[in-house]
Amino acid sequence: MDTEDHKALREAVAALGNRHGRPHDTAQLWSEAGKLGYLGVNLPEEHGGGGGGISELSIVLEELGAAGCPLLMLIVSPAICGTVIARFGTDAQKQHWLPALADGSRLMAFGITEPDAGSNSHRITTTARKDGNDWILTGRKVFISGVDLADATLIVGRTEDARTGRLKPCLFIVPRDAPGFTRRPIDMELAAAEKQFELTLDDVRLPADALVGDEDAGLLQLFAGLNPERIMTAAFAIGMGRYALAKAVEYARDRQVWNTPIGAHQAIAHPLAQAHIDLELARLMMQKAAALYDAGDDMGAGEAANMAKYAAGEACVKAVDQAVHTLGGNGLTREFGLASLITASRVARIAPVSREMILNYVSHQTLGLPKSY
Ligand SMILES: Cc1cc2nc3c(=O)[nH]c(=O)nc-3n(C[C@H](O)[C@H](O)[C@H](O)COP(=O)(O)OP(=O)(O)OC[C@H]3O[C@@H](n4cnc5c(N)ncnc54)[C@H](O)[C@@H]3O)c2cc1C
Numbered sequence: 001m002d003t004e005d006h007k008a009l010r011e012a013v014a015a016l017g018n019r020h021g022r023p024h025d026t027a028q029l030w031s032e033a034g035k036l037g038y039l040g041v042n043l044p045e046e047h048g049g050g051g052g053g054i055s056e057l058s059i060v061l062e063e064l065g066a067a068g069c070p071l072l073m074l075i076v077s078p079a080i081c082g083t084v085i086a087r088f089g090t091d092a093q094k095q096h097w098l099p100a101l102a103d104g105s106r107l108m109a110f111g112i113t114e115p116d117a118g119s120n121s122h123r124i125t126t127t128a129r130k131d132g133n134d135w136i137l138t139g140r141k142v143f144i145s146g147v148d149l150a151d152a153t154l155i156v157g158r159t160e161d162a163r164t165g166r167l168k169p170c171l172f173i174v175p176r177d178a179p180g181f182t183r184r185p186i187d188m189e190l191a192a193a194e195k196q197f198e199l200t201l202d203d204v205r206l207p208a209d210a211l212v213g214d215e216d217a218g219l220l221q222l223f224a225g226l227n228p229e230r231i232m233t234a235a236f237a238i239g240m241g242r243y244a245l246a247k248a249v250e251y252a253r254d255r256q257v258w259n260t261p262i263g264a265h266q267a268i269a270h271p272l273a274q275a276h277i278d279l280e281l282a283r284l285m286m287q288k289a290a291a292l293y294d295a296g297d298d299m300g301a302g303e304a305a306n307m308a309k310y311a312a313g314e315a316c317v318k319a320v321d322q323a324v325h326t327l328g329g330n331g332l333t334r335e336f337g338l339a340s341l342i343t344a345s346r347v348a349r350i351a352p353v354s355r356e357m358i359l360n361y362v363s364h365q366t367l368g369l370p371k372s373y
Contacts, residue, residue, distance in 0.1 A: 001287070006059055013038055013060050017067025022243070022337060024069040026193035033060070034104020039074065042228075043082050048099030053294030054079065054228045058235035058286060065239015066246070068337075072194040073109075073146045075232040075352075077101055080225040081108035081154045084171060088213030088221045093173070100151075108173075109150035110225070111141040111199060112352075119357050126157040126201060128170055133208045137172060141199040143351070147183050148195060151176055155201070156222060159215060169218035172210045180204040190347070191340040223302065227293050229352050230305035234286040234312035237348035241279045241312075241319035244341055248272055248323035251330070262326070271322045278315035285311050303366060310358040313348035320345040 002010065016036065020029045033039050041056040043049025050056065061074045082101045085093050100106035117123035126139025137157055147153055152175045158167035174181055181204050183197040190196075213221045249272060252263030262268050289304035320341045324331035332339045349355050363369040 002059075006055070009041070009056060009059050010063055012036075013063040014067060017064045017069050020067065020069045022068030026069075026071065029064075029069055030071060030073070030104050030107075033064075033071065034102070037102075039078055039104045040082065040098075040102020042078055043098050043102045044086055047086065047094050048102040049078075049082075049086075050102075053290065054083075054231050055287065055290040055294050057228075058231055058290050061232055061235040062239040062242075062283075065236055066242040068243050070236055070239055072192065072236065073107060073149065075229055075236060076110045076145060077107045077150070079228040079232045080110045083228050084154065084212060084221060084225040087224050088217075090209065092209065093212060097173075107146065107150045109144055109147045109153040110156075110229075111144040111147075111153050112156040112222075113141060113143050115140055115142045115198075119354055121156075124156065124158065124169075126155065127167070128157045128159045128172060128211075130159075131205070135172065135206045135208070135210060137174065137201045137204040137206060139201050141197075141201075143186065143196045144183075144199055145196055146194045147176070147197040147199065148185075153181075153199070154212065154225075159218075168216070169222050170215055171212040171218065171221060172206055173212060174201070174204060174206065174210065178204050178206065189343050192344065220298075223298060226352070227289070227298065227301045227305045230309040231286055231289050231293065231301075233348055233352060234282060234289070234305075234308040237309075237312035237316035237345070238279055238283050238286065240341060240345055240348070241275065241282075241316040244320045244323035244338060244345075245272060245275050245279065247336070247338060248326040251327050251336075255328075268326055272326065275315070275319035275322050278311070279319060282308065282311035282315045303362075306353070306358045306361050309348075309353065310355060310362075313355060316345045316348050 037050055038060045041050035041052045042054055045051035057079055064070050078101050085097050114124045128135045128137050152173050155172045155174050157170055157172055159170045161168050180202040182200045186196045188196050252268055253261055255262045285308040289301055289308045292304055293301035324338045327336055330336045364371055
């Protein structure tokens with residue numbers, strides 16, 4: 001449940017979001033939100049942040065989404081990258097990145113997905129090898145958001161364990177213009193300012209301090225960033241679902257083709273009521289996940305963050321679908337602006353971890369059922 005501080009934050013961010021609305025200038029909104037301190041609410045105060053947690057950052061994203069102007073890069077820059085650097089970075093990395101991520105003057109993208117690994121991140125092959133004090137990174141990534149806008153991308157690679165020969169995950173900060181680091185935009189059917197890229201790392205030479213955190217604790221560090229990512233994707237989905245639902249409700253109150261507004265027909269009203277209930281339930285789960293994460297319970301947060309992402313993704317897809325349907329033909333016009341949300345809402349079902357992979361997680365981890373793969 002929201003505290004008084006949370007309610008105040010919600011109202012203030014909603015006011016900013018409503019000043020921008022849809023369509024909006026993403027760069028302008030990013031910069032304003034940074035100046036107002038919203039981008040770094042989760043980052044430590046001593047490094048220019050607000051000293052809050054993912055509970056607060058998820059409120060920012062949800063409210064901007066509900067106003068029709070979600071900032072996708074909030075999921076990546078302060079939530080994943082900011083969290084990982086704040087928790088595991090060196091003092092120099094913290095000083096260089098955190099104040100700038102918090103005020104929005106620098107942005108960081110995050111790259112884990114690979115063309116041949118997809119949902120199976122154990123299969124990633126981007127490899128880092130030592131050359132003197134430097135690291136040399138080689139590999140490919142796909143669907144990485146905002147690489148053109150970001151000053152650097154936090155790349156998940158692997159290093160070879162000298163004792164076992166096994167590859168273990170490690171995180172590297174790769175500057176946008178590092179030689180050998182190239183990007184190709186992917187032609188997505190998404191109406192969003194943030195583009196997705198295919199990345200090639202061709203013997204990218206990085207200094208020793210490009211490595212974030214401990215070489216031997218990569219997996220733990222990675223999960224510290226992935227739970228916030230799931231919670232923030234839930235916030236993204238809930239915000240979008242609320243936006244679509246509000247548009248549909250407004251329309252259903254006014255539109256009349258018989259002798260009452262269409263919203264009086266239960267065939268229109270009930271699915272909208274269900275969409276509202278589903279979004280509220282998803283938000284409760286998201287708040288639980290955020291509270292566990294902010295309290296330092298990484299394990300407990302993992303299960304709750306997965307469930308919240310699942311519930312929010314499903315609630316968002318259904319809310320958008322019903323909203324478009326409520327507007328009849330107008331649901332598909334550019335003027336009413338809901339049709340493009342049909343594709344956008346599907347992102348929350350696929351990324352950062354698909355609906356099926358969450359069902360697998362709950363089947364195996366929570367219910368103890370055997371694995372098929
Ligand atoms: C808009 C957008 C932005 C993104 N941004 C980023 C980003 O910034 N950084 C980043 O690293 N990645 C990003 N991604 C990638 C995203 O995380 C992946 O698309 C996602 O993890 C799924 O991987 P995949 O697309 O390879 O699908 P696949 O793994 O090929 O899966 C395809 C289908 O098969 C199903 N499936 C796979 N394995 C199983 C199984 N064992 N059991 C049941 N079903 C299964 C999946 O659920 C899915 O429906 C983004 C994706 C999108 C669409």
